[in-house]
Structures are given as C-alpha cells and as structure tokens.
Amino acid sequence: MVDNDMRVDFYKEMVRIRTYEAALQRDYHADKAPAWDIGAGLIPGEMHLSAGQEPVAVGLCANLEQGDAITGPHRPHHLALAKGVDMKAMTAEIFGRDTGLSHGKGGHMHLFDPSQHFSCSGIIAQGMPVAVGQALAFSRRGTANVAVAVAGEGAANQGGFHEALNLASMWKLPVIFIIEDNDWAISVNRETATPIKDGSLRASAYGMPSARIEGNDVDAIYDACRTAVERARAGGGPTLLEIHTVRLWGHFEGDAQAYRGDELAAATENDPIPLYEKRLLAAGLLTEDSIGSIKAQAEEEVEAAIAYAKASPEPKPSDAYLHVFA
Amino acid sequence: MTAPVDVEAGARRVTTAKAISEAIAQEMRANPEVFVMGEDVGPYGGIFGSTGGLFEEFGATRVIDTPISETGFIGAGIGAAVEGMRPVVELMFVDFLGVCFDQIYNHMAKIHYESGGNVKVPMVLMMAVGGGYSDAAQHSQCLWATFAHMPGMKVVAPSNPYDAKGLMASAIKDDNPVIFMFHKGVMGLPWMAKNPRSIGAVPEEEYTVPIGKAAIPHPGTDVTVVSVSMSVQHCLDVAEKLEGTTSVEVIDLRSIVPLDREAILASVAKTGRLVIVDEDYRSFGLSGEIVATIADKDPSMLKVPVQRVAYPDIPVPYARVLEYEALPTRDKIEAAIAAAMKG
Ligand SMILES: Cc1ncc(C[n+]2csc(CCOP(=O)(O)OP(=O)(O)O)c2C)c(N)n1
Ligand SMILES: [Mg+2]
Numbered sequence: 112m113v114d115n116d117m118r119v120d121f122y123k124e125m126v127r128i129r130t131y132e133a134a135l136q137r138d139y140h141a142d143k144a145p146a147w148d149i150g151a152g153l154i155p156g157e158m159h160l161s162a163g164q165e166p167v168a169v170g171l172c173a174n175l176e177q178g179d180a181i182t183g184p185h186r187p188h189h190l191a192l193a194k195g196v197d198m199k200a201m202t203a204e205i206f207g208r209d210t211g212l213s214h215g216k217g218g219h220m221h222l223f224d225p226s227q228h229f230s231c232s233g234i235i236a237q238g239m240p241v242a243v244g245q246a247l248a249f250s251r252r253g254t255a256n257v258a259v260a261v262a263g264e265g266a267a268n269q270g271g272f273h274e275a276l277n278l279a280s281m282w283k284l285p286v287i288f289i290i291e292d293n294d295w296a297i298s299v300n301r302e303t304a305t306p307i308k309d310g311s312l313r314a315s316a317y318g319m320p321s322a323r324i325e326g327n328d329v330d331a332i333y334d335a336c337r338t339a340v341e342r343a344r345a346g347g348g349p350t351l352l353e354i355h356t357v358r359l360w361g362h363f364e365g366d367a368q369a370y371r372g373d374e375l376a377a378a379t380e381n382d383p384i385p386l387y388e389k390r391l392l393a394a395g396l397l398t399e400d401s402i403g404s405i406k407a408q409a410e411e412e413v414e415a416a417i418a419y420a421k422a423s424p425e426p427k428p429s430d431a432y433l434h435v436f437a
Numbered sequence: 438m439t440a441p442v443d444v445e446a447g448a449r450r451v452t453t454a455k456a457i458s459e460a461i462a463q464e465m466r467a468n469p470e471v472f473v474m475g476e477d478v479g480p481y482g483g484i485f486g487s488t489g490g491l492f493e494e495f496g497a498t499r500v501i502d503t504p505i506s507e508t509g510f511i512g513a514g515i516g517a518a519v520e521g522m523r524p525v526v527e528l529m530f531v532d533f534l535g536v537c538f539d540q541i542y543n544h545m546a547k548i549h550y551e552s553g554g555n556v557k558v559p560m561v562l563m564m565a566v567g568g569g570y571s572d573a574a575q576h577s578q579c580l581w582a583t584f585a586h587m588p589g590m591k592v593v594a595p596s597n598p599y600d601a602k603g604l605m606a607s608a609i610k611d612d613n614p615v616i617f618m619f620h621k622g623v624m625g626l627p628w629m630a631k632n633p634r635s636i637g638a639v640p641e642e643e644y645t646v647p648i649g650k651a652a653i654p655h656p657g658t659d660v661t662v663v664s665v666s667m668s669v670q671h672c673l674d675v676a677e678k679l680e681g682t683t684s685v686e687v688i689d690l691r692s693i694v695p696l697d698r699e700a701i702l703a704s705v706a707k708t709g710r711l712v713i714v715d716e717d718y719r720s721f722g723l724s725g726e727i728v729a730t731i732a733d734k735d736p737s738m739l740k741v742p743v744q745r746v747a748y749p750d751i752p753v754p755y756a757r758v759l760e761y762e763a764l765p766t767r768d769k770i771e772a773a774i775a776a777a778m779k780g
Contacts (some may be wrong), residue, residue, distance in 0.1 A: 120530070123537075147627075147628050148570075148628070148629060149570050149628050149629050150569060150570030150629060150630060150757075151630065155570060155571035155757055156570060156571035156573060156755065157572055157576065158703045189655070204755075207571070207755055207756030207759075208756070213755075215754065215756030215758075215759060216574075216754045216755055216759065217573065217574075217755055218571065218573040218755030218756075219573075220573060220576075221573055221575070221755070232575070233573070233575040234533060234535065234536065234575055234695055235505050235533075235534070235536075235575055236505075236536075237536065254639070259493075264507060264586060266506045267502035268505050268506045268509075269506060269507075269536065270506070270508055270509075270535065270536065271507055287656065293719070296476070296504075297476065297477045297481065297505070298477045298479070298480060298486070298502075299476065299477060299479075299502050299503075300483035304501055304502075304503070304504035304505070305504065315669075331455045365628055369480075370480050370481060375773060376463055384580055400673065425756060425758050426756055426758060426759055428758050428759065428761075429762070430760035431749070431751060431754050431759040431760075431762040431763050433749060434748065435750070435751050
C-alpha cells in the first residue's frame with residue numbers, strides 16, 4: 112500500500128522528470144530558429160517528450176530494483192530517469208557528447224544503461240520481445256529479477272507485442288507488459304486503430320492476468336504494478352497492464368497537433384502533476400514551501416546535468432568507426 | 438505519355454512532397470481503383486507530406502490511416518493489388534522494413550513469378566529514406582540496395598520535384614510492385630534544412646517519367662559522377678562549382694531497379710573516369726554493382742581506379758560530428774572527383 116512518505120517521493124520524482132523535460136524542450140528549440148530546422152542546434156533530431164506520462168514511470172519504477180530490466184519505447188526519458196539512469200550521462204548522450212551513455216552514438220531514442228538494465232528502441236513494440244529474453248535470463252539464473260516492457264497503445268497493434276505476450280505466458284516468465292495508453296499514436300487516435308476499448312482484454316488470449324488502470328493516478332499505478340511485480344518475482348508469470356495516461360505535448364517537438372482539436376485543452380487540464388500536488392497539499396503532505404524547495408532542487412539537478420552535457424567534449428569524427436563489432 | 442521537360446523559369450515551383458501528392462491525386466481522380474493507406478497519411482497528410490491534401494479531397498475510404506501494423510496493412514495492400522486495385526501504401530521510414538519484410542520480399546515481390554505470370558501485384562510501396570539530421574541508427578538509412586538485391590520489385594528514388602511527380606505517376610500505372618523512396622532531404626519540408634533543388638518547376642498537368650531511365654542533369658566530358666536521390670543534389674552543386682576547371686557529367690539514376698546500365702557505360706566510355714556517390718551502405722550494394730557493370734563490359738574503359746563515396750559499413754550514428762563523418766558530403770565528392778582526375 113502507498114503510504115504518505117511514498118506519496119511525497121512520487122511527487123518529487125514526477126517533478127524531477129517534468130523539470131528535466133521542460134528544460135530539454137527549452138534547449139531543443141533554443142537554437143533551431145528562425146527557420147526551424149530539425150537537424151540544427153545543440154540537440155538535433157527527433158524529440159519525443161513524455162509530459163503527462165510521469166505517473167506511469169514513477170508508479171512502475173517504485174516497484175523495481177536496480178537488477179530489474181526495462182525496455183522502453185521511442186518516448187523513454189520518464190522511464191529512464193525513474194529507473195535510475197544517470198541524468199548527467201543521459202543528458203550528455205542527448206546532446207551527442209563523448210561523455211554520454213553511448214558516446215553520442217545512440218541519441219534520445221536509443222538510450223542504453225547496462226548498469227540499470229535499461230534500454231529503449233525507436234522501432235515500435237520491438238523492445239517487447241527483448242524484455243522476454245531478459246526475463247528468460249533471470250529465470251534461468253534463478254534470480255528474482257523481473258523484466259518490464261513498456262510500449263504505447265499504438266504499439267499494441269504490432270505483431271511483436273502479441274508474439275512477446277504469447278512467449279512470456281507460455282514460458283511463465285517474470286515479465287510485466289506495460290501499455291501506456293495516451294490515446295494517440297502520432298495523429299491516429301486510439302479509436303481509429305483499435306477495435307476494443309480495454310486493451311488489457313487481449314491478455315486473456317494468452318492466458319495472462321491483466322488490468323486496465325484509469326485515472327493516470329500514480330498511487331493506483333503503483334498498486335497495480337506492485338501486484339504484477341510480486342507475481343512475477345514469485346514465479347507466477349507475466350502480467351499485462353494497460354495504463355490510461357495523457358500526452359500533454361506533441362508527438363514530437365515541432366508537432367502542431369492540429370488533429371487534436373478540443374481534446375488538447377481537456378488533456379492539459381488533466382496534467383497529473385498539479386492534480387497530485389493539490390491532493391497532497393490538501394492532505395497536508397506538502398506545503399507551498401516544500402513544493403518550492405522540491406522544484407528548486409529538481410531545477411538545480413537538471414541544470415547541472417545540462418551544464419555538464421554542454422561542457423562535455425564531442426566525440427572525435429573517427430570514433431564513428433568504433434563499436435560496430437565487439 | 439511522357440511529357441517534354443518544359444521547366445522554364447517562371448513556371449510554377451513546388452516541393453517534392455507536393456509533387457508526389459499531386460501525382461497521387463491525379464491518378465486517384467483518373468482511376469477509382471487507386472487508394473492510399475499507411476500511418477498518418479490521412480488528416481496529417483503524411484509525416485513527410487507525401488499525402489498532403491488527399492484526405493480532404495478523397496475522404497477516409499480512399500485515404501486510410503492504419504494502425505501501427507505494417508505486416509498487416511502492407512499485406513492488405515498486396516491482397517487488394519492481387520484483386521486488381523492499385524494501392525499506394527506508405528511505410529513511414531524504410532528502417533521499419535524489419536517488421537514487415539516478409540510481406541514485401543516473399544509476397545509482393547514473388548507472387549507474379551510464382552504464379553507463372555498469372556497474378557499481378559500493381560502496388561506502390563512508398564517510404565522515406567536518408568539521414569543528415571541526427572535521427573540516428575533506426576531512422577536514417579537508405580537501404581535501396583536491400584530491395585534491389587531481391588528480384589521482383591522496381592526501386593525508384595527521385596532527386597527533385599519534377600522527376601518525383603512523373604515517377605510516381607509511372608509507379609501507380611505500373612503493373613509491378615514499385616518501391617518508391619523519397620529522401621527526406623529532397624522533400625522540401627518546412628522543418629528541415631534543404632537544398633534549393635528540393636523545390637522546382639513542376640507542370641500542373643499529368644505526365645510520366647519512365648522508370649529505368651537515368652537522367653543527365655549536368656553533361657560533361659572529363660569525369661562521370663553517378664548518383665541517386667539526395668546525393669544527386671550534392672553532386673550537381675559540386676559539378677556547378679567545378680565548371681571551368683573540370684567538366685563533370687552527373688548521372689541521376691532515378692531508379693536502382695531497373696538500373697540504366699547503358700547510360701553509365703556510355704558516359705564512362707566517354708570520360709574514362711568514374712565517381713559513384715551513394716548514401717546507402719558501401720559494401721554489397723549499388724556502388725559495387727555499378728563497378729561490376731563496368732568490369733563485366735570492359736574494365737579497360739577506365740583510365741583510373743573508381744572512386745566510391747558511399748556510406749561506410751557502420752550503423753548511422755546520432756551525434757552530428759559522427760554522422761557527417763559518414764555521410765557523402767560535397768567536400769568528399771569534390772575530393773573524389775579530384776582523385777579521379779589525377780593520374
Ligand atoms: C515499426 C514502426 N512503425 C512505425 C513507427 C513510427 N512511429 C513512431 S512513434 C509512432 C506512434 C506510436 O504510438 P504509441 O505506440 O501509442 O506511442 P506514443 O507515441 O503515443 O507514446 C509511430 C507510428 C515506428 N517507429 N516503428
Ligand atoms: Mg500512444
């Protein structure tokens with residue numbers, strides 16, 4: 112059960128992630144003007160931010176240990192930070208620096224931190240079978256670790272999702288499949304792509320327990336993940352959780368989101384962080400002062416990570432030829 | 438009908454993206470069997486603008502947003518084509534072929550042959566290719582040689598708006614599966630740095646550009662530079678820069694399958710010097726195939742060794758300094774031309 116200390120920690124972690132992504136967003140756009148050029152600036156390339164989805168990452172990762180694995184999607188920052196990936200090394204990677212997680216080879220969609228068993232992929236749903244394999248390794252070795260595969264609701268229409276569920280269930284592996292349902296796959300609404308309203312029902316086709324969690328509430332997400340993680344650690348096999356969340360910003364930075372219409376304003380009102388903050392204030396768990404210091408602390412950490420990245424050297428051009436083979 | 442290339446100054450100028458969507462719209466108006474499907478091809482107009490305006494004109498039954506199920510909807514395109522429709526299916530990035538390649542190479546490409554010529558698959562599979570904007574290893578590849586290596590698919594890759602419109606019209610009319618690859622850099626996107634060559638004069642009326650015929654956008658006599666897609670724009674920039682010192686003949690292949698070997702041989706017979714510029718991986722690909730074309734015919738037509746400016750055999754790195762180390766840039770093309778002119 113979630114206790115009050117945990118609630119304050121959840122709030123802190125969500126604020127930390129949001130502060131991080133707001134700063135990335137600021138720096139991403141800072142040097143792309145006047146003719147907006149996706150390839151320009153200190154952070155080039157596509158940028159998928161997760162604002163609104165922090166409760167999923169925080170509720171999930173509060174149940175995980177360092178030895179547990181996550182395979183994330185193209186929108187990975189919230190999961191990486193909540194899992195414990197080093198903020199400085201991750202930021203340096205996003206800035207394409209030699210001190211980055213992958214010496215600037217991977218970039219924001221390809222973050223790898225073996226110490227946290229964290230990885231992500233830009234190919235939809237294709238991290239899911241990999242999580243099954245990590246779980247296979249854990250169970251062969253007899254550890255109590257679990258592997259978590261996280262993907263969007265759009266990804267659940269990909270063959271890789273279904274094959275991974277079937278394997279994990281057949282082999283009773285310690286996997287938790289998390290679907291972040293933010294209603295959108297770029298411009299395609301869930302309703303035009305998926306014929307059922309509750310995607311967790313799909314688990315029954317694979318003989319797997321499942322649940323859909325409404326409300327984007329970190330407490331409820333924590334509880335559901337806890338049940339799934341405990342089951343997996345105890346040898347009870349995989350679980351599918353579909354978590355209804357919200358995408359507050361564009362699919363990628365630069366997305367004008369004309370396709371969202373009024374729904375966008377409604378989504379903005381459902382920003383989970385101010386909502387949670389209000390609840391904790393009302394419950395006396397936070398004060399205006401403590402909120403201020405939590406936010407200041409987050410900003411300090413984030414700006415230090417960005418300063419570290421900016422001060423870090425770029426890789427040497429000839430490093431491009433390293434690491435093709437081990 | 439193949440229109441004459443009447444691209445006078447003052448003619449209407451459009452982006453390659455607009456030229457492609459215009460060709461599709463014209464084919465859709467002319468033939469009710471033509472329809473479009475893919476991810477974000479509807480109201481969004483395609484992530485790279487290839488289907489802009491189509492949803493508004495033709496509606497959701499002919500411009501279909503699909504789930505992220507590439508095996509499913511590419512296979513569905515094949516099925517519709519087998520029944521005589523002419524689907525234009527978009528795979529958002531070529532890099533996603535990994536999740537759907539069976540439909541492409543074991544079905545789309547082989548059905549005509551396996552059926553002894555009795556079943557046709559008149560389908561266009563279009564997709565974005567190429568890098569240069571730090572989209573890293575899974576969103577920046579060209580991979581035309583991967584398709585070209587497998588028999589049964591035509592593979593088209595225009596370098597400019599005029600060719601894109603005419604090649605798309607030809608692709609839709611073609612009774613074979615056609616892979617239509619548009620480099621993001623040639624699309625003229627408002628959100629990406631671009632060469633002015635990505636916007637050009639395009640007739641409003643319908644016309645076709647034949648698939649399998651190279652163009653010579655910059656004739657010359659000293660050295661042959663063969664390229665395709667985005668790299669052609671760089672080659673033309675270099676050829677223009679060198680005017681007065683080196684007479685560079687630029688060949689824009691326009692399609693990899695069929696490969697216009699005659700155009701390459703004729704030019705190299707004249708110049709004796711060959712530079713190949715290819716954004717696809719260097720080994721086992723287009724540049725090697727072109728060298729083999731010369732070697733098979735008469736290696737003695739080369740006065741000097743061939744220069745290849747191709748993507749090194751590494752996945753596409755993210756950081757700009759790393760990516761530009763690998764990409765075929767104007768500097769590298771110029772250096773390769775200089776090397777070919779020595780000796
Ligand atoms: C196999 C594959 N197909 C298509 C894409 C392009 N693409 C990237 S993100 C995305 C939408 C994903 O939607 P969802 O899974 O719901 O995740 P979200 O972006 O909402 O977090 C698409 C279609 C891709 N990266 N990989
Ligand atoms: Mg989604």
